[in-house]
Amino acid sequence: MGSMHTGLEGHSMPGIMESFLNNVIDKEDNDSPQSHSHNLDRMAMYFQRRALGGIGLMVTGGIAPNYEGWVGPFAAQLTTEQEMERHKVVTSAVHDVQIPIYGSESSSQSNIKSKIILQILHTGRYGYHPFVVSAETKKSPISPFAPKALTTNGIQKTINDFVHTASLARQAGYDGVEIMGSEGYLISQFLSPRTNSKQRMDGYGGESFENRSRFPLELVRAVRKHLGKDFIIIFRISLWELVENGMSWTETMMLATALKEEGVNILNTGIGWHEARIPTISTNVPRGAFTHPTKQLKLELEQTSESESSNQEDNNNKIPAIVSTNRINAPDTAEDILQNNVSDLISMARPLLADPDFMKKAFDSKPETINTCIGCNQACLDHAFIGKTASCLVNPAACHETELDLRPAGIAFACSAAEIGHNITLYERTNKIGGQFHMAKRVPGKEEFYEAIRYWENRIKCINEDASSSGTSNGNGNGGKVQVELLTDMTVEDMTNLTTTGDYEDGSTITNIDKWVVSTGVLPRDIHIPGSDQFPDRVLSYVDVLRHNKPVGKRVAVIGAGGIGFDVSEFLLYGKQIDTDTIATTDTDTCPAAEVSIEDFWKEWGVDPTQEHRGGLAxxxxxxxxxxxxRSIYLMQRKKGKVGGGLGKTTGWIHRASLNNSSQVTNIPGVQSYDKIDENGNLVYTDSKTGKQCILEVDTIVLCAGQLEERTLENGSKSISKLHDKVYPIGGAYQAGELDAKRAIDMGTRLAHKIHLNDVTPGNHVFHSSVGTEEKLFRFLKKWM
Structure with a gap:
């Protein structure tokens, strides 16, 4: 991972006198805590933290201009003077921060205020409430509510509502607004023939793109007229909608050219509708996978601008600044985009949840210390879509700036405890820290997990360097150290001996180790199928496959269709077999995620880079x-119904589609029992629907049927009871059920701070987030419907 020295310096915007900072936009896309109006204090702290990290332009999550545009009932809106007054806490928090322009050669402007933009979002038929409206009455596949078609008067009222919200935003101190015109929301619904081609007989619909684009152009024109030239207008434009009968590239360029003429300052790019069946931001999407249409947009606008201005004495026909988005999580990726003139600005959302100091670290030539977003969606979007406060798997502090003074989590407890003053010894039985992430990183599409391990290693290094340089490692809150002992398999006797206390001659007491945090993780659950003992090379655990690289045949039964079962299946179909010793020891300056082929991704998911077909579909x-x-995979589960139904809210469908697209996976739900391995090594099971036994001819059976707590220490000796007041199991060692990295990292980080504050006792150290108002509301709606 290289450092960013050029390419991100301040960029002058057309029509705006003051330069923007650092060419990176914090675009939250409803990940951040502002989904409801009562969270404005938290929202203020959230954005102020990003400003302190060196981000020059921030855009809020979607704020509705009226109740019809709500994301859900009583969602965030800006429609009254009272709401406007409450938003001032947000803009003041951002504008109070003075930060440098990184990479700027100008000495006259060494510091500048960050800017913050309010996104105005009308969800249209995507709204999760009974008041939804759209261009036509076609129901969305992702909302249970059928929309009403906006009348001509309704369209004018909506335009007026946008103008009113923009005016209130200016009064609240926002530097501009972003008009959400992509991702399948209301404006997209007017622009696209997918949702506006047959029902409308007025000037706002039908086959004519001039009619379909009339609403957004009138809307932008009205906002510019009422707010003036010195107010920033960003328009989020769909480049590839990735749905059938979406906008053509010709129509996209017509819209972009018209928006330029209407005085839009920035064109932020959107990829895909929410109902699209092509992944756009998950971890299996290659870095910068959607910069191709962004570069084409910029090139064609520049060519049009040059042609139009060739007969003018003064070239004032500037194009809007163009923004690249989606899966840009590393300094190298961002710099390549800017250096190659793909775009003028970079938009990041989740990477700044993972590390709000991303910019500072990049420009301080310390990119290896960045806590990289791994694109998992587990704690951000998965939370947001069920009404929970969004956070981050690798950084539990994200979106909790006012709740806990947490620092980014890595090797969660050890690093967090050391940073607040405790000396930590980390005992690891293998030759490398990182645990099961070393298996996860081998799964195709999860190469970003390399970055998490790299971050943890460098975080420990920085902690120790800081403690050494300051001369403080005394456990008194001034910075401790993390001593890592690899290839050390601890026993209870070892722990007891290291906890022994003694007396100095002066009468003081010495204690070697005060507390033990046991994070030994989990073990694969062995369901023990009769006859498996006769075929030890045929019946394997997921650890045998992913960590120990044991040989696997061409016909494979995978027992268990949870996250691990899907990971193993994808690995067996598409993964690389490597030498066993390499799995946990390979070090590389380049994360494998940076080398994933964009062209292969386009082919696998049916994306058309030639832009000859509507919606960007091949x-x-x-x-x-x-x-x-x-290789053929038989993916089996006991539950009836959809295989993999319990996978992540925003990524489960991607894993299911990836396996189905291979045409080499047979789903077998409703297994009543796994009866035996017969004399030929085949799997005999009973189908719950028919009650009949079935024989599955396979070469290998891989067990992915859950996990158990790794409690070797606890079960291995009764002497563990002597340490009962000093031992804190966390993560999988505490509870394997429904374990994920998000919960384990969060638990470790919180425990470190609880111990530091003497606010915890063994056996009472697990911290469950309470159910928030948003989640209660979502549960109520589901029940009500």
């Missing part, structure tokens, strides 16, 4: 870039 649909896999 004419022939998805194709396997390297041909059909040579």
């Amino acid at each position: 004419k022939d649909g998805p194709t396997l870039p390297h041909g059909k896999p040579d």
Whole structure:
């Protein structure tokens, strides 16, 4: 991972006198805590923290201009003077921060205020409430509510509502507004023939793109007229909608050109509708996968501008600044985009949840210390879509700036405890820290997990360097150290001996170790199928496959269709077999995620880079870039119904589609029992629907049927009872059920701070987030419907 020295310096915007900072936009896309109006104090702290990290332009999550545009009932809106007054705490928090322009050669402007933009979002038929409206009455596949078609008067009222919200935003201190015109929301619904082609007979719909684009252009024109030239207007424009019968590239360029003429300052790019069946931001999307249409947009606008201004004495026909978005999580990726003139600005949302100091670290030539977003969605979007406060798997502090003074989590407890003054010895039985992340990083599409391990290693290094340089490692809150002991398999006797207290000659007491935090993780659950003992090379655990690289045949039964079962299946179909010793020891300056092929991704998911077909979809649909896999998978689960139904809210469908697209996976739900391994090594099971036994001819059976707490220490000796007041199991060692990295990292980080404050006792140290208002509301709605 390199450092950013050029390319992100301040960029002058057309029509705006003051330069923007650092060419990076914090775009929250409803990940941040402002989903409801009562969270404005938290929202203020959230954005102030990003400003302190060196971000020059921040855009809020979606704020509705009226109740019809709500995301859900009583969602964030800005429609009254009272609401406007409450927003001032947000803008003041951002504008109070003075930060440098990184990379600027100007000495006359060494510091500048960050800017904050209010996004005006009308969800249209995507709204989760009974008041939804749209261009037509077609119901969205992702909302249970059928929309009413806006009348001509309704359109004018909506335009007036946008203008009113923009005016209130200015009064509240916002530097501009972003008009959400992409991702399938209301404006997209007017622009696209997918949702506006047949029902409307007025000047706002039908086959004519001039009619379909009339609403957004009138809206932008009205906002500019009422707010003046010195007010920033960003328009979020869809480049590839990734849905059938979406906008064509010609129509996209017509819209972009018209928006330029209407005085839009920035064109922020959007990729895909929410109902699209192509992933756009998850971890399996290659870095910068959607910069291709962004570069084409910028190039064509520049060419049009040059042509139009060739007969003018003064070239004032500037194009809007263009923003690249989606899966840009590393300094190298961002710098390449800017240096190659793909865009003028970079938009980041989740990477700044993971590390709000991303910019500072990049420009201080310390990119290795960045806590990189791994694109998992587990704690951000998955939370947001069920009404929980969004956070971050690798940084539990995100969106909790006012709740806890937490620092970014890595090796959660050890690092957090050391940073607040405790000396930590970390005992690891293998030759490398990182635990099960070393298995996860081998799964195709999860290469970003390399970054988490890299961050943890460098975080420990920085903690120790800081403690050494300051001369403080005394456990008194001034900075401790983390001593890592690899290839050390601790026993209870070892722990007891290291906890022994003694007396100095002066009468003082010495204690070697005060407390033990046991984070030994989990073990695969062995369901022990009769006959498996006769075929030890055929019946494997997921650890055998992913960590120990044991040979696997061409016909494989995967027992268990949870996250691990899907990971193993994708690894067996698309993964690389490597030498066993390499799995946990390979070090590389380049994360494998940076080398994932964008072209292969486009083929696999049916994306058309030629932009010849509507919506950016390939004419022939998805194709396997390297041909059909040579292995057949039988993915089995006890539950009836959809296989993998319990996977992540925003990513589960991607994993299911990835396996189905291979045509080499057979889903077998409703297994009543796994009866035996017969004399030929085949799996015999009973189908719950028919009650009949079935024989599955396979070469290998991989057990992915859950996990158990790794409690070797606890079960290995009764002497553990002597340490009962000093031992704190966390993560999988505490409870394996429904374990994920999000919970484990959060638990470790919180425990460190609880111990530091003497606010915890063994056996009473697990911290569960309470159910918030948003989640209660979502649960109520689901019940009500």
